[in-house]
Amino acid sequence: MKLGFLTHVHGPGRAAADVYRELIEFYVAADELGVDSGWVAQHHLRGDYGRLPSPLVFLAGAAERTRRIRLGTGVTVLPLEDPLRLAEDAAVVDALSGRRLELGLGTGGANSDAFAAFGLDPADARSLFDEKLTALRSALRGDPLPAGPATGVDGGAAGPDAAEAAPADPKVRILQPPARSLAGRLWVSTGSPDRAADVARSGDGLLLGTAFHDPLTVQRPLAEAFLSALPAVGQPGTVGADAAGAGDAGGGPQRIGIVRAVFPAADKRTARNDLAPALAVLREGARRRGDTQLASLDTDATLARLNVHYGHPDEIIESLRADPALFPYATEFIPVVTHEASTLDDEIRRLEVIATKIAPELGWEALS
Amino acid sequence: MSLHLGFLTHVHGEEPAPALYRRLVELFVAAEELGFDSGWVAQHHLQPRHGRLPSPLPLLAAVAARTTRIQLGTAVVVLPLENPLRLAEDAAVLDALSGGRLQLGLGTGGPSAGEFAAFGRDVADRRTRYAESLEILTRALSGHPLPTTPPSAGDPGTNGAGRAPAAASEGEEPRTLQPSGTGLASRLWGSTSRPEAAAADARAGRGLLLGVGPAGTVQRELSAAHSAAGSAPRAAVRGVFPGPDRATVAAQLAPDVARYLPAHVAAGWAPHDRIDTPELLGLMNVHYGTPDDIVASLRADPVVATSTHLIAAVQAESTTLDQALRHLEILAEDVAPGVKAP
Numbered sequence: 001m002k003l004g005f006l007t008h009v010h011g012p013g014r015a016a017a018d019v020y021r022e023l024i025e026f027y028v029a030a031d032e033l034g035v036d037s038g039w040v041a042q043h044h045l046r047g048d049y050g051r052l053p054s055p056l057v058f059l060a061g062a063a064e065r066t067r068r069i070r071l072g073t074g075v076t077v078l079p080l081e082d083p084l085r086l087a088e089d090a091a092v093v094d095a096l097s098g099r100r101l102e103l104g105l106g107t108g109g110a111n112s113d114a115f116a117a118f119g120l121d122p123a124d125a126r127s128l129f130d131e132k133l134t135a136l137r138s139a140l141r142g143d144p145l146p147a148g149p150a151t152g153v154d155g156g157a158a159g160p161d162a163a164e165a166a167p168a169d170p171k172v173r174i175l176q177p178p179a180r181s182l183a184g185r186l187w188v189s190t191g192s193p194d195r196a197a198d199v200a201r202s203g204d205g206l207l208l209g210t211a212f213h214d215p216l217t218v219q220r221p222l223a224e225a226f227l228s229a230l231p232a233v234g235q236p237g238t239v240g241a242d243a244a245g246a247g248d249a250g251g252g253p254q255r256i257g258i259v260r261a262v263f264p265a266a267d268k269r270t271a272r273n274d275l276a277p278a279l280a281v282l283r284e285g286a287r288r289r290g291d292t293q294l295a296s297l298d299t300d301a302t303l304a305r306l307n308v309h310y311g312h313p314d315e316i317i318e319s320l321r322a323d324p325a326l327f328p329y330a331t332e333f334i335p336v337v338t339h340e341a342s343t344l345d346d347e348i349r350r351l352e353v354i355a356t357k358i359a360p361e362l363g364w365e366a367l368s
Numbered sequence: 369m370s371l372h373l374g375f376l377t378h379v380h381g382e383e384p385a386p387a388l389y390r391r392l393v394e395l396f397v398a399a400e401e402l403g404f405d406s407g408w409v410a411q412h413h414l415q416p417r418h419g420r421l422p423s424p425l426p427l428l429a430a431v432a433a434r435t436t437r438i439q440l441g442t443a444v445v446v447l448p449l450e451n452p453l454r455l456a457e458d459a460a461v462l463d464a465l466s467g468g469r470l471q472l473g474l475g476t477g478g479p480s481a482g483e484f485a486a487f488g489r490d491v492a493d494r495r496t497r498y499a500e501s502l503e504i505l506t507r508a509l510s511g512h513p514l515p516t517t518p519p520s521a522g523d524p525g526t527n528g529a530g531r532a533p534a535a536a537s538e539g540e541e542p543r544t545l546q547p548s549g550t551g552l553a554s555r556l557w558g559s560t561s562r563p564e565a566a567a568a569d570a571r572a573g574r575g576l577l578l579g580v581g582p583a584g585t586v587q588r589e590l591s592a593a594h595s596a597a598g599s600a601p602r603a604a605v606r607g608v609f610p611g612p613d614r615a616t617v618a619a620q621l622a623p624d625v626a627r628y629l630p631a632h633v634a635a636g637w638a639p640h641d642r643i644d645t646p647e648l649l650g651l652m653n654v655h656y657g658t659p660d661d662i663v664a665s666l667r668a669d670p671v672v673a674t675s676t677h678l679i680a681a682v683q684a685e686s687t688t689l690d691q692a693l694r695h696l697e698i699l700a701e702d703v704a705p706g707v708k709a710p
Contacts, residue, residue: 015464016460016461016464016546016547016548017464017465017467020461020464020465021465024433044457044546045514045543045544045545045546046546047546051546051547052461053457053458053460053461053546053547054425054454054457054458054460054461054462056423056426057425057426057429057458057461057462057465058429058461058465059426060426060427060429060430060433061429061430061432061433061465062433063430064393064430064433064434065433080454081451081454082450082451082454082487084486084487085449085450085451085454085487088413088422088423089422089423089425089426091385091422091423092385092389092421092422092423092426092427093423093426095384095385095386095388095389096386096389096390096393096426096427096430098386099386113516113543114543115518116514116515116516116517116518116519117453117514117515117516117543118451118453118454119515119519120518120519121518121519122518123518145414145485145486146485146486146488147482147485147486148481148482148483148484148485148486148491173414173482173483173486174414174416175414176385176413176414176415176416176420176422177384177385177420177422178385
């Protein structure tokens with residue numbers, strides 16, 4: 001099993017420059033702890049919470065300050081992207097980072113209110129996603145792209161990456177820089193078992209763990225649908241072992257990344273008190289969206305509803321083990337240690353506790 | 369004279385992309401140490417050998433993490449091939465990451481004509497699309513509210529962000545660019561070849577990048593139109609190639625510049641396709657030779673004299689990034705003092 005982290009990049013009332021600078025420091029700390037991957041979510045046109053619309057620009061910066069940690073998007077809202085421009089940006093970040101990019105993709109459920117600003121209708125999200133994933137995958141694989149009239153100046157012969165991808169006909173356009181291995185590092189987040197099965201058939205990884213998806217009734221069927229559709233059927237219990245052998249690139253056919261909110265503290269009460277203001281922010285957001293059910297919950301009920309693992313490290317180990325959709329499905333366990341009102345120091349301390357006290361008990365070994 | 373000194377590369381090189389980009393980041397680090405005020409990269413799409421960077425903003429984000437002072441420029445982003453709102457987001461994030469160091473140069477993509485089809489765009493529409501996208505980009509960077517309702521069936525295309533925002537329904541907060549990119553709207557640069565467009569750039573507060581076309585005629589007219597219409601900065605983008613003497617450098621550059629001759633004939637800048645290399649280098653505004661030769665010819669360049677910025681293009685197609693670094697050293701130590709001297 002691999003260990004990562006995910007952040008939605010909050011920072012109410014603070015300058016974006018400060019929020020991003022601290023996030024880079026968080027990546028540096030995670031890299032030093034030997035954590036395998038760090039994932040950032042893309043949110044469009046958000047003020048206080050979800051402050052990063054450009055994960056690839058950010059990750060290019062994080063790549064310069066880190067050496068080993070893989071750099072993930074969890075997720076990129078694919079319907080709002082031009083798939084060929086996304087392929088180019090991803091290829092450049094992958095090259096800059098020494099092939100450390102993990103490209104997570106979603107339909108953008110949490111960003112549906114931003115579609116109109118891009119001239120799109122969220123009702124089309126799934127068809128746009130399917131169409132653009134096909135185009136993205138094709139570009140990354142090095143398939144020829146439609147070529148216009150050659151301009152003569154720059155088309156030219158196969159370049160220095162010819163060993164990886166050489167267009168035989170100089171008029172043929174293919175993605176540059178080539179990033180064929182990145183086609184094997186795509187991940188998809190979905191809430192539909194049918195689509196989870198499609199993810200498996202496409203050879204992509206499955207990202208699970210949206211806080212609003214119940215582990216037992218929603219996430220577990222998704223993981224089962226994914227596993228049962230794999231070309232070589234995997235059994236729960238063997239998945240982690242297989243993936244552990246898949247190498248640093250994170251490739252291999254059996255990839256399931258599972259996101260969980262994990263908040264270690266001295267004891268349950270301390271963790272709960274620390275989380276309470278963030279949960280209040282979250283319920284206020286739910287109230288504005290008209291989700292009266294979530295808005296009416298108290299702190300304990302909210303923690304349960306959002307499947308938050310919190311308390312003393314020993315309590316967290318126990319509750320993670322009891323999580324019905326975490327082990328043995330996860331090849332990549334991706335804790336969220338940031339909340340709507342937390343500080344960098346707190347976040348680093350939580351990740352450190354997970355990396356040194358919790359994850360090792362669950363079979364994880366730090367990069368050394 | 370007080371002159372802002374920058375450098376530009378189109379990102380040429382023979383090595384695989386990871387090694388090439390590594391050297392490119394190191395080039396910026398070295399340029400900052402040498403005292404350069406800015407470094408600029410060109411965007412080229414789908415080019416395997418010459419023009420190897422399709423994504424200037426992620427590259428510059430990596431540079432931002434390694435530098436503290438040098439301004440980070442694009443010269444240019446091919447605007448018609450971008451989603452303008454996504455570009456605004458990427459630019460705003462890079463600007464925040466870099467502490468407000470982004471200079472965003474934009475172009476219509478004439479030299480990228482062969483690549484429009486791959487993006488599903490018609491190259492014939494590039495100027496219209498440039499104008500539409502520039503408006504969307506500028507509005508977003510200026511904090512204008514964005515549409516909050518999906519387009520109706522009759523709305524054109526993916527440039528929907530250009531629509532006037534519908535009145536936000538009750539309880540709905542207006543959407544604006546986040547991060548806001550405040551200040552970036554005044555760090556946009558155009559690169560037009562038409563005097564009326566240069567004047568429009570100046571009126572909107574956009575700088576003008578002057579690189580293509582003979583300095584004494586084409587660029588002088590553009591510069592005058594821009595200067596008359598406002599006080600925005602102008603940059604002379606100039607090939608600068610130091611060497612032991614002019615003949616040696618001209619011989620080295622001959623194969624690289626020959627590929628541009630047909631375009632110069634087609635534009636009417638070159639009388640015919642049999643002109644020699646020094647004449648073509650002159651039409652391309654390349655300054656070359658010993659440091660003293662370069663100082664003398666830069667001081668005689670009419671557009672350099674009326675520009676706020678000198679951006680030295682230090683890489684021809686066959687120049688390696690290591691050689692480009694040597695050019696930067698010579699430029700900083702032996703050329704810049706002479707050019708800046710009163």
